Amino acid sequence: MPDTSAHYDVAVIGAGPAGTAAALRAAELGARVVVLEAARVGGTCVNTGCVPTRVLAKTARLIRETRHADVYGVEVREPVIDWRATVARVGERVDRVRSIKREAERFAEAGIDLVHEGRARFVDDSTLVLDSGRRITASSILICVGGHSRRLPIPGSELATVPEEVLALPVLPRRVAVIGAGNTGAQLVTVFNSFGSEVTLLDVAPRVLMASDASISDVVSHSFAEQGVDVRTGIDGVDRLARTADGTIALTWREAGKTSTRDVDVVIMATGWPADVEDLGLANAGIEVVRSAIPADQYFRTIVPHIFAVGDANGRDMLVQAAQFEGEAAAENAVLGANRRTPHHLLPAGGFTDPDYAGVGLTEQQARDRDPSCVVATVPYSRVDRAVIDDREIGFLKLIADRRRELILGAHAVGENAIEVIQSVTTAMAAGVDVSTLANVRFAYPTYSAVIGMAARALLAEVRES
Ligand SMILES: Cc1cc2nc3c(=O)[nH]c(=O)nc-3n(C[C@H](O)[C@H](O)[C@H](O)COP(=O)(O)OP(=O)(O)OC[C@H]3O[C@@H](n4cnc5c(N)ncnc54)[C@H](O)[C@@H]3O)c2cc1C
Ligand SMILES: NC(=O)c1ccc[n+]([C@@H]2O[C@H](COP(=O)([O-])OP(=O)(O)OC[C@H]3O[C@@H](n4cnc5c(N)ncnc54)[C@H](O)[C@@H]3O)[C@@H](O)[C@H]2O)c1
Numbered sequence: 001m002p003d004t005s006a007h008y009d010v011a012v013i014g015a016g017p018a019g020t021a022a023a024l025r026a027a028e029l030g031a032r033v034v035v036l037e038a039a040r041v042g043g044t045c046v047n048t049g050c051v052p053t054r055v056l057a058k059t060a061r062l063i064r065e066t067r068h069a070d071v072y073g074v075e076v077r078e079p080v081i082d083w084r085a086t087v088a089r090v091g092e093r094v095d096r097v098r099s100i101k102r103e104a105e106r107f108a109e110a111g112i113d114l115v116h117e118g119r120a121r122f123v124d125d126s127t128l129v130l131d132s133g134r135r136i137t138a139s140s141i142l143i144c145v146g147g148h149s150r151r152l153p154i155p156g157s158e159l160a161t162v163p164e165e166v167l168a169l170p171v172l173p174r175r176v177a178v179i180g181a182g183n184t185g186a187q188l189v190t191v192f193n194s195f196g197s198e199v200t201l202l203d204v205a206p207r208v209l210m211a212s213d214a215s216i217s218d219v220v221s222h223s224f225a226e227q228g229v230d231v232r233t234g235i236d237g238v239d240r241l242a243r244t245a246d247g248t249i250a251l252t253w254r255e256a257g258k259t260s261t262r263d264v265d266v267v268i269m270a271t272g273w274p275a276d277v278e279d280l281g282l283a284n285a286g287i288e289v290v291r292s293a294i295p296a297d298q299y300f301r302t303i304v305p306h307i308f309a310v311g312d313a314n315g316r317d318m319l320v321q322a323a324q325f326e327g328e329a330a331a332e333n334a335v336l337g338a339n340r341r342t343p344h345h346l347l348p349a350g351g352f353t354d355p356d357y358a359g360v361g362l363t364e365q366q367a368r369d370r371d372p373s374c375v376v377a378t379v380p381y382s383r384v385d386r387a388v389i390d391d392r393e394i395g396f397l398k399l400i401a402d403r404r405r406e407l408i409l410g411a412h413a414v415g416e417n418a419i420e421v422i423q424s425v426t427t428a429m430a431a432g433v434d435v436s437t438l439a440n441v442r443f444a445y446p447t448y449s450a451v452i453g454m455a456a457r458a459l460l461a462e463v464r465e466s
Helices: 017-028 043-047 050-067 083-101 103-109 163-168 183-194 214-226 320-336 364-370 385-389 418-430 435-440 450-465
Strands: 007-013 033-036 113-115 120-124 127-130 135-143 175-179 198-202 230-232 237-243 249-255 258-264 266-269 307-309 349-351 357-361 375-380 396-401 408-414
Touching: 007 017, 007 320, 017 033, 017 043, 017 103, 017 135, 017 320, 033 135, 043 050, 043 083, 050 083, 050 183, 083 163, 103 113, 120 135, 135 320, 163 183, 175 183, 175 258, 183 198, 183 214, 183 349, 214 230, 214 357, 214 364, 214 396, 214 408, 249 266, 307 320, 349 418, 357 418, 364 396, 364 408, 375 450, 385 450, 396 418, 396 450, 408 418, 418 450, 435 450
Parallel strands: 007 033, 007 135, 033 113, 135 307, 175 198, 175 266, 198 230
Antiparallel strands: 120 127, 127 135, 237 249, 249 258, 349 357, 357 408, 375 396, 396 408
């Protein structure tokens, strides 16, 4: 039983990727640490986010490949999804990943107290109270509470399914509307489209995957349309959801000044990810929430210097790799009084749509806005032997470099293995590898990574030509 009556050096609220990394680092630095977790350790990523989504993406891939197996002389019957078995498989894989993460055991080994007594909230800037009534005081408090999905404030929004609820659907829906074409919505489009559902995608943004390089949005959007998804970006807004007499949902939206209604079985709202702060009592600590997130400086300090906001809670890079990095940096800043930052330009990210996409660093637009003389080279997958061998010719790798220093500023890929390709470029960027060194790296044959060497050589030619 943890001794929580005493004062701690560091209290961490939330045991997702941010809280786990922060607590372990703070303990490593010799601090007395307590972690307060309301639900399952591991947070969104392993329990309801990345891991379940990735298992669904694998299932989607399997069914697509099976459908095309006849091209290779493999005769199979038209595959169908057994939704209950699919959901069970996700649960089984989530448990397996949880079993290798072992957060609770790692906390115990590090001497960290883990308290599961409900949700924590601030009483004042150094005191937290749990649902159980227990009070905890700490010299530094790291808010690692993550976020949650957002229902649009429209009539009937309670009829929608939010991403965390998708696996609770009783049956595979025949007609699905996905509202929100960010990373979450786009991946769910591919999952349900591959599973055979009719999919409509709606977004007020002018293109899908607004945070990605525009050329990636073009390819993904075009592929969605080719696969039969009704892609509607740049709509004026979603008006309402209503249950019809036959039990379906009538979804009404406005587009180009016209109102349209479509009957669907399920509406998935993937329309953003506000910080989980509603019952956190932040006002008692003197902290204000701005645009659904907790403002923090580059060292993750909030307006109250001994309180830090880390991971999804600060609303910046909502990624596991960011949460972990930020957690470690914030722990060092809290325990050592240091001013450690994290390299946001070296955070690769991507998603498992069909085709996959990924990126790191500046988009072409961002790079050109900063320096119009930057160099850009794009190599289509149709020129990569391995992509042709595998019949995966859709896609490209784009590299963006600083003309004078010949260093990579950004890389964006769409197509097979995009995330692994971008990861290799990230490694080169982190090591400060220049374009000419990258152009001389040998890549095994036949690999998708070979596209990196091809793009680097194209960049070099561009730099040397001008
Ligand atoms: C569908 C989906 C797919 C995703 N896929 C990817 C991916 O492939 N790659 C990637 O990098 N990122 C992905 N993400 C994003 C990733 O999951 C998050 O960026 C990451 O989990 C953030 O970590 P965190 O520790 O900040 O928050 P979380 O993981 O959300 O953890 C917060 C923890 O705090 C706890 N908590 C909240 N409030 C309180 C309280 N008051 N008291 C006590 N405990 C509290 C919660 O129970 C939770 O365990 C995905 C997200 C979603 C929704
Ligand atoms: N593979 C990954 O790395 C991964 C996967 C999922 C989520 N995430 C992260 O989690 C966070 C949340 O992702 P998300 O996709 O849930 O949210 P998001 O905020 O990234 O995207 C929400 C989308 O909903 C749209 N939208 C908002 N209001 C709307 C309205 N009224 N009508 C129609 N469309 C509307 C927005 O224009 C936007 O495109 C992001 O930071 C994301 O990067 C990462």
